[in-house]
Amino acid sequence: MSDREVTPDGAVDPGRGGLSRRTVLGAAGVGMGVGIAAGLAGGAALGATVGREDEPDRIVAFRGEHQAGIVTEAQDRLHFAAFDVITDSREALVDMLKKWTVAAERMTRGQETEPDGALGLGDYHPPADTGEALGLSPAHLTLTIGFGPGLFGPSASDPNRPDRFGIADRKPAALADLPAFAQEKIEASRSYGDICLQACADDPQVAVHAIRNLARIGVGIVSVRWSQLGFGRTSSTTRSQDTPRNMFGFKDGTANIRAEDTDTLDKWVWVAPEDNPPSAQWMTGGTYLVARRIRMDIEPWDRANLLEQENIIGRTKGSGAPLGKDGEFEEPDFQITSYGAPIIPATSHVRLAHPDQNGGAQILRRGYNFTDGSDGFGHLDAGLFFIAFNRDTFKQFVPIQHQLSRKDAMTEYLIPNGSANFAVPPGVEPGEYWGQRLFEK
Amino acid sequence: MSDREVTPDGAVDPGRGGLSRRTVLGAAGVGMGVGIAAGLAGGAALGATVGREDEPDRIVAFRGEHQAGIVTEAQDRLHFAAFDVITDSREALVDMLKKWTVAAERMTRGQETEPDGALGLGDYHPPADTGEALGLSPAHLTLTIGFGPGLFGPSASDPNRPDRFGIADRKPAALADLPAFAQEKIEASRSYGDICLQACADDPQVAVHAIRNLARIGVGIVSVRWSQLGFGRTSSTTRSQDTPRNMFGFKDGTANIRAEDTDTLDKWVWVAPEDNPPSAQWMTGGTYLVARRIRMDIEPWDRANLLEQENIIGRTKGSGAPLGKDGEFEEPDFQITSYGAPIIPATSHVRLAHPDQNGGAQILRRGYNFTDGSDGFGHLDAGLFFIAFNRDTFKQFVPIQHQLSRKDAMTEYLIPNGSANFAVPPGVEPGEYWGQRLFEK
Numbered sequence: 027m028s029d030r031e032v033t034p035d036g037a038v039d040p041g042r043g044g045l046s047r048r049t050v051l052g053a054a055g056v057g058m059g060v061g062i063a064a065g066l067a068g069g070a071a072l073g074a075t076v077g078r079e080d081e082p083d084r085i086v087a088f089r090g091e092h093q094a095g096i097v098t099e100a101q102d103r104l105h106f107a108a109f110d111v112i113t114d115s116r117e118a119l120v121d122m123l124k125k126w127t128v129a130a131e132r133m134t135r136g137q138e139t140e141p142d143g144a145l146g147l148g149d150y151h152p153p154a155d156t157g158e159a160l161g162l163s164p165a166h167l168t169l170t171i172g173f174g175p176g177l178f179g180p181s182a183s184d185p186n187r188p189d190r191f192g193i194a195d196r197k198p199a200a201l202a203d204l205p206a207f208a209q210e211k212i213e214a215s216r217s218y219g220d221i222c223l224q225a226c227a228d229d230p231q232v233a234v235h236a237i238r239n240l241a242r243i244g245v246g247i248v249s250v251r252w253s254q255l256g257f258g259r260t261s262s263t264t265r266s267q268d269t270p271r272n273m274f275g276f277k278d279g280t281a282n283i284r285a286e287d288t289d290t291l292d293k294w295v296w297v298a299p300e301d302n303p304p305s306a307q308w309m310t311g312g313t314y315l316v317a318r319r320i321r322m323d324i325e326p327w328d329r330a331n332l333l334e335q336e337n338i339i340g341r342t343k344g345s346g347a348p349l350g351k352d353g354e355f356e357e358p359d360f361q362i363t364s365y366g367a368p369i370i371p372a373t374s375h376v377r378l379a380h381p382d383q384n385g386g387a388q389i390l391r392r393g394y395n396f397t398d399g400s401d402g403f404g405h406l407d408a409g410l411f412f413i414a415f416n417r418d419t420f421k422q423f424v425p426i427q428h429q430l431s432r433k434d435a436m437t438e439y440l441i442p443n444g445s446a447n448f449a450v451p452p453g454v455e456p457g458e459y460w461g462q463r464l465f466e467k
Numbered sequence: 468m469s470d471r472e473v474t475p476d477g478a479v480d481p482g483r484g485g486l487s488r489r490t491v492l493g494a495a496g497v498g499m500g501v502g503i504a505a506g507l508a509g510g511a512a513l514g515a516t517v518g519r520e521d522e523p524d525r526i527v528a529f530r531g532e533h534q535a536g537i538v539t540e541a542q543d544r545l546h547f548a549a550f551d552v553i554t555d556s557r558e559a560l561v562d563m564l565k566k567w568t569v570a571a572e573r574m575t576r577g578q579e580t581e582p583d584g585a586l587g588l589g590d591y592h593p594p595a596d597t598g599e600a601l602g603l604s605p606a607h608l609t610l611t612i613g614f615g616p617g618l619f620g621p622s623a624s625d626p627n628r629p630d631r632f633g634i635a636d637r638k639p640a641a642l643a644d645l646p647a648f649a650q651e652k653i654e655a656s657r658s659y660g661d662i663c664l665q666a667c668a669d670d671p672q673v674a675v676h677a678i679r680n681l682a683r684i685g686v687g688i689v690s691v692r693w694s695q696l697g698f699g700r701t702s703s704t705t706r707s708q709d710t711p712r713n714m715f716g717f718k719d720g721t722a723n724i725r726a727e728d729t730d731t732l733d734k735w736v737w738v739a740p741e742d743n744p745p746s747a748q749w750m751t752g753g754t755y756l757v758a759r760r761i762r763m764d765i766e767p768w769d770r771a772n773l774l775e776q777e778n779i780i781g782r783t784k785g786s787g788a789p790l791g792k793d794g795e796f797e798e799p800d801f802q803i804t805s806y807g808a809p810i811i812p813a814t815s816h817v818r819l820a821h822p823d824q825n826g827g828a829q830i831l832r833r834g835y836n837f838t839d840g841s842d843g844f845g846h847l848d849a850g851l852f853f854i855a856f857n858r859d860t861f862k863q864f865v866p867i868q869h870q871l872s873r874k875d876a877m878t879e880y881l882i883p884n885g886s887a888n889f890a891v892p893p894g895v896e897p898g899e900y901w902g903q904r905l906f907e908k
Contacts, residue, residue, distance in 0.1 A: 103671075156769055242766070242769050249845030254840060271601065331590065331594075332594050397546065400691045408675070
């Protein structure tokens, strides 16, 4: 089997990086009549951190200084899952993390979870890959792991939890459940979790396949607590690189931090050595992931007039320009007034979320739209699955969110009902497994 | 506004057929710096019935002998919604259907629900288009309408419903709620409905936008009863035209009816004059849509060995060939035995669903995979949203499904929990609105 040369520690012949699931399947000789790799230009993609620019093989590098899926250009689709760890065995948990790392890296290359996993283990074995991604491209799959407060013992959402894995002293400074905010209706069944996995890909089937197989590998060790599908980047069906629109119909992400802004990322996203005591240095180079399931009250929103909508956002709906400006990427000017009142209202989202109103604090956002059927009352259950990365959730996201939840006119149309904060460790280097620096003191 | 020349009856200058939302927006002068249509080759696409072959403008014709979205090559994504009609006013219902038709046809062209709808109605009006599809391509959007039994008065799921709209005598012969099948767990909140809308597009945001805006236009007349998102065709991220795989990891749709098989479609899909009395001739050229939400018990499935999986399906997992054959598209041979037993087991899905076992009956399938978060017990809520079109649900789908639900080994892994049957009227001709032949006697 041509695919077996991939070693468990993730070392891989760069020439093989471009092998698609199709090729793997073809090489297995199952009669699909295909067997030639479309292209082997994977070397460059494997070396890139940000990735994505028209790699013919659609592979984003799994290993690097930071995890992929954070500053990686947003893929079209999301499958996010939070897990409860249901074992008390540190050994079993570490063993699963090792298996997850191997499978995750393989899947980001478009390979099965293990060589020949779907078809080649023989008739009398359950397949080691569930098979629904056979023949699909890697689709820029990224898999990003995070650890929740409960993994380290007691947390706000579960104050009596023991320190099952002997890592309470290694809990990083900014890892705790989020506080309560005004106007939210948090449901425990959509919140918290010991481990999170963020799967992003241009194909939903690839993202779902990845989460499903990692859940399968983790059976008996972890249990899916909640999961969320998202969409909205749509780059596969439009040639534009426009800022995507949220379910309010407005562009969302205009003023986000860019992957090229490495100084800004260092200041506001990546955890630095001075952020933690020696026992939590494993987080250096990592970040914190805040997840918020924000249902939008879209039917009342759709009855609001255009002026009200734009005053709530603080931007025009068409171009996305700040009110009083012409271009989407112009800086908002909060001093402009009209008839004595600020043209960007004091209660507008863009003003209240702006760094100038938050001591300069910025966060890196990576939200996806969702529609999850209906609510039983004749309305669509739709909104924004908000994901943000920041260097210290309690110095960045939390104060911004307190300000927004109390003053932002948009909160009238929002029902946040899911909430979580995870410590996202740095990237894995060759030979490392997810969480190795946490568990191996 | 350059876009106003589209008349309410759907007549359109072919040169305008290719106008994308982007162009419309650009023409509105909102400062996006775009304004030139990418291509105006829409004429051919507008004339096609099946559509989709690399039209540069990604438009599938809305009008024709049959509705689009039935034999149209399956797009990547689905948003399906079922509505309760909450008015007793025939006039109000007909008025909504007229508005829906105009908006639906516009959206399939990549336009807003009405000219200038998102941005041009003035500050003090709620926008007539919610805006989240601005800048996106038409993405091969198709919108397909169907009418449920309850629209015509009493039905199995609502036996006391009055004939609110005076159309009981026009109820077609094969329109009734599905009977109970073995092994199902139907939930009323995922089933039935007076009207259904199937939105298919290569971009989920385009499909969701369409359903959302039609629901918005119908406020006070209809209420969303249930809705379902689906995915799985993935043609946008793979160059292959492979048969897509379902969440069991098997190819699904190999033996489906093809759009080119017009004789088969006439025999098994399209309603003919002799199928109905004179009062229901409005259905001639239409079809019946069966929707089944089939949750798959994927965790137990993933623990079944490959042989068991293949014996349940009756095909190999890799190539999709019938057991005992080499190629996916070979006909299954139910006579081949091995050690005295049929190589395609008597309880296999492919055998029980095959026309030979069902008096020749065929159905046109158009299913999508779904993953709807988790079930609260540590499992993903994933499966197949099964859609099938047939000429007479009670002579085709129902007997096939009775056989499958009683004998198919796969039922052990299936939890059907949503069920519906809708009468899908024929296509609309220029000047017609959805349901006109039903409501105008």
